[in-house]
Amino acid sequence: MSPNAEPRLGPTVPAAVRRWKLWLLTVCAIYPTIVLLGLATNPVLENLDLPVRLAVLVPVAAAAMVWQINPRLQRHFGAWLTR
Template identity: 85%
Template structure:
């Protein structure tokens, strides 16, 4: 590209007009996320899901105790998955985000 045309378009000859925008290196952009270590994500998931299953199991035991185990699990698993996806994991990842990418 002809630099004279570009600088003239941005007013390099006239001091009151803005200068051309600076070129930035995309490799230095802070928006590129670091890779998450999968074993750390697994450990964080286990640490979140175990207490959730225990607490939900204890909370629903008086209501679900007479049902067969597969039926109890059919109630507990979707409730646990919803709690993990929308409440627990976002909070754990926010709290432990730097550790996940180290």
């Protein structure tokens, strides 16, 4: 490091993620998530109209994807996502 260079403070910038790979990973994760949530909640929600069932399922699936599934998949497939 040169004497006039400022030291790097803070996190490093991650490599750019290939958007098509992130899309593919998300599709592969969201489909089983929605199917399993649909099967698990069907006994309780079966008498509701489809739009109402989806109004319950979509926020739960989105929360699972944002806070649980995607972070784990991105850690596991991180190198592949940036290649």
